[in-house]
Amino acid sequence: MISFSPPRIDQKIIDEVVDTLRSGWITTGPKTKLFEKRIAEYCGGKAVLCLNSATAGLELMLKWFGVKEGDEVILPAYTYSATANVIIHCSARPVFVDVGGDFNIAVSEIERAITEKTKVIMPVDFGGLPCDYDSVNALVQKNEIKKIFSATSSEQKMLGRIFILSDAAHSMGAVVNGKKTGSLTDASVFSFHAVKNLTTAEGGAVALNLPPPFNNEALYKTLCVKSLHGQDKDALAKAQKGNWRYDVVDAGYKMNMTDILASIGLVELERYDSDTLKKKKLICEKYNDGLAIYPWALLPIQKVEAQDRKVETSYHLYPLRIKGINESQRDEIMRKIFDRNVSVNVHFIPVPMMSFYKGLSYNINDYPNTYKMYCNEISLPVFYDLDDKQIKTIIEAVVKSVSEVLNVSAR
Numbered sequence: 382m383i384s385f386s387p388p389r390i391d392q393k394i395i396d397e398v399v400d401t402l403r404s405g406w407i408t409t410g411p412k413t414k415l416f417e418k419r420i421a422e423y424c425g426g427k428a429v430l431c432l433n434s435a436t437a438g439l440e441l442m443l444k445w446f447g448v449k450e451g452d453e454v455i456l457p458a459y460t461y462s463a464t465a466n467v468i469i470h471c472s473a474r475p476v477f478v479d480v481g482g483d484f485n486i487a488v489s490e491i492e493r494a495i496t497e498k499t500k501v502i503m504p505v506d507f508g509g510l511p512c513d514y515d516s517v518n519a520l521v522q523k524n525e526i527k528k529i530f531s532a533t534s535s536e537q538k539m540l541g542r543i544f545i546l547s548d549a550a551h552s553m554g555a556v557v558n559g560k561k562t563g564s565l566t567d568a569s570v571f572s573f574h575a576v577k578n579l580t581t582a583e584g585g586a587v588a589l590n591l592p593p594p595f596n597n598e599a600l601y602k603t604l605c606v607k608s609l610h611g612q613d614k615d616a617l618a619k620a621q622k623g624n625w626r627y628d629v630v631d632a633g634y635k636m637n638m639t640d641i642l643a644s645i646g647l648v649e650l651e652r653y654d655s656d657t658l659k660k661k662k663l664i665c666e667k668y669n670d671g672l673a674i675y676p677w678a679l680l681p682i683q684k685v686e687a688q689d690r691k692v693e694t695s696y697h698l699y700p701l702r703i704k705g706i707n708e709s710q711r712d713e714i715m716r717k718i719f720d721r722n723v724s725v726n727v728h729f730i731p732v733p734m735m736s737f738y739k740g741l742s743y744n745i746n747d748y749p750n751t752y753k754m755y756c757n758e759i760s761l762p763v764f765y766d767l768d769d770k771q772i773k774t775i776i777e778a779v780v781k782s783v784s785e786v787l788n789v790s791a792r
């Protein structure tokens with residue numbers, strides 16, 4: 382069986398983890414701080430905070446901005462439910478909008494959804510392809526949109542407009558006009574979950590990039606406190622000689638990353654561009670080469686090369702689409718692919734199709750392109766240790782399964 386996305390665990394990772402285990406310091410400490418510094422250097426964020434998940438990072442930033450009951454947060458219907466759940470945790474209302482042909486949030490739909498209650502927009506870089514942040518950033522600066530923004534917290538007053546919080550769970554290392562995600566908008570949140578491009582088993586990071594008068598370094602320190610019980614000293618600081626006394630200045634959360642996890646991340650980041658991204662791109666190109674000849678194959682958009690806009694994905698997913706099939710034909714094709722011992726997946730079942738959100742009266746019919754993109758999507762395996770023979774097996778499994786189902790339905 383070819384798995385969908387096993388992690389790359391080699392001796393280098395094991396050695397680094399063992400080094401941490403033997404160091405006498407296993408929770409948040411020097412390795413986490415080093416990992417934060419390295420991520421900031423890598424992505425160009427002005428400060429980076431590591432946490433135990435991307436979900437924690439998204440929630441922390443919504444709470445920091447003062448999102449509360451009565452507020453609205455705009456996000457794409459096509460995402461993983463974590464993006465929406467954190468809005469519910471703040472007692473605010475998720476306002477889903479439809480996506481475009483690249484699976485990413487449609488900027489024209491955002492504009493239609495903005496009201497005087499809108500506090501935050503959460504674009505999602507689907508599969509690693511960055512959203513059109515130039516347009517989203519410009520949109521919230523428009524006079525008529527700034528005018529209806531109603532600031533109710535000191536952070537909201539200071540920003541004076543809608544906050545752009547990017548769900549960059551997939552897109553570490555993706556590039557827009559030479560700039561990486563993490564430096565493209567106010568704040569971006571990466572995921573280091575086991576299946577993500579860069580993993581620490583579980584983990585996430587917030588890259589801060591707020592405009593003046595915000596001080597991103599000072600905000601980083603505030604968020605360190607907020608993500609660790611509201612305690613004004615972390616465990617490492619408290620462990621210093623005579624430094625035991627501390628205060629709690631906020632009813633904070635418990636979201637910190639451990640040094641054990643950071644040690645995995647440090648190894649992963651060091652070889653991310655030279656190794657991981659290179660290999661993932663190569664795999665996607667092989668899929669393109671093998672599938673492009675089939676008239677039913679809709680290949681994913683992973684690069685944009687317009688005159689003023691050069692975009693490249695981080696190749697997190699290979700979201701293949703099959704022209705002209707419905708949801709049950711897609712499911713049947715997937716069954717046949719699994720029968721050929723290849724694991725595939727669907728990214729994602731749109732959030733408005735989930736029971737909890739249906740219970741809140743959301744309806745997938747309100748997001749027609751999201752449903753259309755979901756119906757015929759099949760994600761193929763993209764992971765570091767995938768070899769040429771396996772890629773060939775996967776392509777064959779897809780081609781045979783699609784042909785069988787298309788013939789059956791044509792009869």
Ligand SMILES: *Cc1c(COP(=O)(O)O)cnc(C)c1O
Binds near residue numbers: 434435436550551585
């Ligand atoms: C994985 C994922 C998340 C959540 O990441 P965690 O680190 O598991 O919290 C959020 N959004 C999207 C789009 C994801 O794919």
